[in-house]
Amino acid sequence: MSSTVTPQRLTGRAWAVLFVLCGAIFLEGIDVSMMGVALPSIRAELGLATGELQWIVSAYALSYGGFVLLGGRAADLLGRRRMFVTWLVVFLLFSGLGGFATEGWVLILARFVTGIAAAFMTPAGLSIITTTYPEGPQRNKALLVYAGTAAGGFSLGMVTGGLLSAIDWRWVFFAPVMVSAVILVGAIALIPRDNAARDRGGFDLVGALTLTGSMLLLVATVVRAPEVPPTQTTSTAAIGLVLLAAFALIEQRVSTPLIRLGLLRNTALVRANLGAILLVGSFVGFQFIAVLYLQELRGWSEVETGLALMVIGIDAVLAPTLTPWLVNRFGNGRVVLGGFVLAALAYTAFLPLGQSFAAMLPAFLLLGLAFALTYGPLTIAATERVPEEEQGLASGVLTTSFQFGSALGLAVVAAVLAASGELTADAFRTGLAVPLTAALLGILVAGTARNRRHQTSAELQ
Numbered sequence: 001m002s003s004t005v006t007p008q009r010l011t012g013r014a015w016a017v018l019f020v021l022c023g024a025i026f027l028e029g030i031d032v033s034m035m036g037v038a039l040p041s042i043r044a045e046l047g048l049a050t051g052e053l054q055w056i057v058s059a060y061a062l063s064y065g066g067f068v069l070l071g072g073r074a075a076d077l078l079g080r081r082r083m084f085v086t087w088l089v090v091f092l093l094f095s096g097l098g099g100f101a102t103e104g105w106v107l108i109l110a111r112f113v114t115g116i117a118a119a120f121m122t123p124a125g126l127s128i129i130t131t132t133y134p135e136g137p138q139r140n141k142a143l144l145v146y147a148g149t150a151a152g153g154f155s156l157g158m159v160t161g162g163l164l165s166a167i168d169w170r171w172v173f174f175a176p177v178m179v180s181a182v183i184l185v186g187a188i189a190l191i192p193r194d195n196a197a198r199d200r201g202g203f204d205l206v207g208a209l210t211l212t213g214s215m216l217l218l219v220a221t222v223v224r225a226p227e228v229p230p231t232q233t234t235s236t237a238a239i240g241l242v243l244l245a246a247f248a249l250i251e252q253r254v255s256t257p258l259i260r261l262g263l264l265r266n267t268a269l270v271r272a273n274l275g276a277i278l279l280v281g282s283f284v285g286f287q288f289i290a291v292l293y294l295q296e297l298r299g300w301s302e303v304e305t306g307l308a309l310m311v312i313g314i315d316a317v318l319a320p321t322l323t324p325w326l327v328n329r330f331g332n333g334r335v336v337l338g339g340f341v342l343a344a345l346a347y348t349a350f351l352p353l354g355q356s357f358a359a360m361l362p363a364f365l366l367l368g369l370a371f372a373l374t375y376g377p378l379t380i381a382a383t384e385r386v387p388e389e390e391q392g393l394a395s396g397v398l399t400t401s402f403q404f405g406s407a408l409g410l411a412v413v414a415a416v417l418a419a420s421g422e423l424t425a426d427a428f429r430t431g432l433a434v435p436l437t438a439a440l441l442g443i444l445v446a447g448t449a450r451n452r453r454h455q456t457s458a459e460l461q
Helices: 012-046 050-078 080-099 104-132 137-167 171-190 205-224 230-253 261-265 267-297 302-318 322-330 332-350 357-383 388-420 425-447
Strands: none
Touching (some): 012 104, 012 171, 012 267, 050 080, 050 205, 050 388, 080 104, 137 302, 137 322, 137 357, 205 230, 205 388, 261 267, 267 302, 267 425, 332 357, 388 425
16 A cells, blocks of 8 residues: 555545545544533433543543554454444444433443444554555654644534534534544545455454453542542452553463563653653543533533633644644654643643633643644654554554543543532632643653654655
8 A cells, every 4th residue: 555655745645545544533533522512411411420421431432442452453454444444334333322322321331332443443544544654754744634633623523512512412423423424435435455464363352351441440440439438449449450460461471462562662652652641631631621610610601612612723723734843843852842841831821710711711722732742743753663564553552542541531530520529610720730730740751752853844745
């Protein structure tokens, strides 16, 4: 497939394939953010508590993160196009099921299966990019466009989620069905068939189940800590850690591990994945706080909330334009470090919980810029200098980090809010300490990176 791309610039067909793949990551971004804005409406109709409410997001994130390594392995072994198309269909079907749910558990189950579908679909799409475009200017360009599209989907989803929730929150599930159908037609028409790996190997299903079980237990421990006895918290945390240790042992002994532990010797990859956990964990936790604060304490409508948060969407413009120039000028490491500094400033600026949109605007603008400077460069750092046959695995590891960070950040914020009792301004300020702490840790992680400059800006045109 890589032969269809010239060394110097992307062909028309290469752009068309990229647009289809970007459509899938746009779908994933818009799906997650629409759900975040719709949570108060879902809570009102289904009568869910705050701890239960976060599982609508966490069920998706945990199944996504728990199975994405298996998804990356499947893409490498069974063919990236096949996995992309097949699981896009599953994503479409279970998104539709969520729209018909009348009980909280049905909705959470639909989100869990949708997350599994995304776990197979997303690394297949990302590894199509990393094996189609050669490492260097073309791949960096494609990855930054891809990251910008994901960011744009997330930002547009906040507005779309508000508009659709104002009609009926069920449209937050039905809209992705229609988008999926369009992407499916484009994928079948444009993505060429690829060859599966010659080494058929096998699948480490036990490893995938062990990892997912560990993540579920650890997140559940955090969420339920304010509501259950300390002994139960200790027990579930211990079981989760035992499963995580078992996962590591399994990966060392099976013939076809879910993740080759030697890959973790790539310090740039490890650092990028730690950064991904902290970036997305802080961002999703902040969104949860902001949505509940604006709608439940300030009384804003879903549309008003979505329009306010849309400002964060400047990353959709900056990621494919400003970020490539900054990466070429200053290098990945410095750009990521600057992004985390801006994120910390954004969360600090939101702490006063201003009474007007103008008072909150600086925080939203800073956060949009921060996301633009971190998401794409972290994606590049996590996949560069990785052999082609392990690109699906590296993509899966990165996606696991993004999703686990999302679930963990949301769980910690939900636990802090639940422990506060009534959702007051002080409770929200306490909750904001979580994303702020994550951003500060991100500064420490990014500050240890060796800086590498990439190609000149002219090469990325």
